[in-house]
Amino acid sequence: MAAAARLLRAVSLLLSCLSAAVSSRRDALELRDTDFDYLAAEHETMLVKFYAPWCGHCKKLAPEFEKAATRLKGSVQLAKVDCTAHSETCARFGVSGYPTLKIFRYGKDSGPYDGPRTAEGIYQYMRKQTGPDSVHLKTRDDLRSFINNYEASIIGVFSGAHSPGLAEFLKAAGLLREQFRFAHITDLQLAEEHGCSSECVLLFRPPRLANMFEDGVEVFRDHLTISSLRRFIRDHIYGLCPHMTLENRDRLQVRDLLTAFYDLDYHHNVRGSNYWRNRVMKAASKHTGRGLMFSVANKKDFLSELESDFGVGTSDGGDLPLVTIRTKLGYKYTMREEFTRDGKSLERFLEDYFAGRLKRYVKSEPVPEQNTAAVKVVVAETFDDIVNNPDKDVLIQFYSPSCPHCKKLEPAYRELAHTLYTDQNIVIAKMNAVDNDVPLGYDVQGYPTIYLAPVGRKDEPMRYEGGRELQDFLRFLKREAGHGLVDGGAKDEL
Structure with missing residues (x-):
């Protein structure tokens, strides 16, 4: 009987799991x-x-x-x-x-x-696609409930339902609802405790990000238009030190951005998450107006980015934050010193950054010991020496080792290099764009991508969009290269 009961429970559990799986699929x-x-x-x-x-x-x-x-x-x-x-x-x-x-x-x-x-x-x-563009809050309890949210809240305060400002606010909410949460009040008394006794817009940062270095609410009192409200939100939504996520990183990374990566979890450990954030904010409060934005992020969410872009391993830093700076121009820096609890290591890192003493991190393969083949191998550390050589036209192919299109191109590209081998004014080169940082000015979204860095115009590389046969390349170089071409005899790869 006991065995039968156990079998019945096992079958019941299995059916339950199957039912849940089917339900999930549906x-x-x-x-x-x-x-x-x-x-x-x-x-x-x-x-x-x-x-x-x-x-x-x-x-x-x-x-x-x-x-x-x-x-x-x-x-x-x-x-x-x-x-x-x-x-x-x-x-x-x-x-x-x-x-x-x-x-x-x-x-x-x-x-x-x-x-x-x-x-x-x-x-x-x-x-954010459901419900009204802006929620009408009618009581103080409605207001408290709305702002007590994981995300920021933008609340328009108006003197009545027929206020011209409300109509403009609702238009803005309709356009921006996909990015932000909107609500409105038509009773001025509801917002008095937040410093708003006349028509205004209140921006409440999430309660989980409350701190001693900045107010949790910003007030907008200027003339309300869609454009002016958009600017106000853009300038104030993040505050001194936002929580960078996979969803908002593209909006944050358009600026020079310092990020502290650690075991951040605002769903289960708000106090622990804010322990390190407060130390970052202390530094941020001392450097406002210097063009650097500060943020914190969950290290696990960005492991692949840390490994590929900064050379940081999964065990680096241990339980301490890893600190990086990525500028809008693509320059990257990492804090090598351990993050100390008194924040002094972060201060020293920032002092060196603003003084221009930090060495940029560049992801690069080792420099080849020999580089005598017809197609010159370029790595990130040799890019300036080879591609930006002011005396030579350089055609460079950015490739991926696993790309079948790159492998198909290889014979024609090598033949081109052989054909022009004796021309001292031009270099045919290639760079593994997976294992090397691609410099600014070169937009590599797929493989192979080919650019010409002509003499006299190294800051304006020209993307090659032509055919992939030898004569296609020769016609392009004859037309666009700064020097005239000298067709030479082929040399064997060494």
Whole structure:
């Protein structure tokens, strides 16, 4: 009897797990040509992923999309369309690449989804797509509840429902709702305790980021327009030291940015997360106005970036924060000294940074001991010496060792180098763009990417967009190189 009972419990547990798995899979609808229109029309807001099963980016997105579908169940419907099986629907909505994500409202295409591709990012982005552009807060309890949120809150305070300022505020909320949370008040008394006794806009930073170095609320009293409100939010939303996430990093990294990476977790350990942030903020408060922004981030979220961009390993730093600076020009620095609890090591790092004494971190392969082949090998540390040589025209190919297109190009590119081997005025070169930092001015988004750095115009490299045969390259160089070409005899690779 006992064995039978155990078997029954095991079967019950298995069925429960299978039921949960099936339920999770069904949280994202699978739509087809035959049912897309009538099923999509049933939902006020729907996020649709158009994909192809063979697409690598689609495979990477799939588990994040499913997690988001489960979290959004009941508020926003997520759905997917396999474009290899249901091409009619995909063609109708102009899908030309995978994955393509679009937002639909009652079956009508409302526009592209431009948000993050993580489960958390999709969740946060799509939550903002539901409900009104701005929530009407009618009581103090409504106000306290709204601002007690993980994200920042922008609240317009107006004297009545017919205020011209309110109409402009609602327009701005409609345009910016995907990025920020908006609410409004039509009773001035509700906002008096926050220093707002006349019409204004209040920006509340998240309570989890409260600190002694800055106020938790900013007040906007200028003439309200969509542009002026947008500027106010942009200038004040982050404060002295924002929490950088995978979702907001692109907006933060357009500035010179110092980031302290550590075991940050605002969901489960607010006090511990703010322990190190307060030390960063102390330094930030001393250097306001010097053009450097400060931030903190979860080290685990950015491990791949730290490893690839800064050469930092998973064990580096231990439990102490790792500190980096990335400038808007792409220069990178790392704090080599351990982060001390008194913050003095961070101060010394900042003093050296502002004094220009820090050595930039450059990811580079070792400099080749011999570089006598027809195609010269360039690494990050030799880029200036070879490519920016003021006396030579340099054609450089940025490649990936695993790229099949690069391997296909290799014979023609080597033949070009052989053909021009005796021309002392031109260099045919290549650089592994995966294991070396690509300098500014060279936009490498795919492989191979080829540029000409001509004599007299090294700061304006010219992207090569022509054919991939020998004569195509020769015609281009004859037309664009600063020196005339000298076709020489080929030399064997050494």
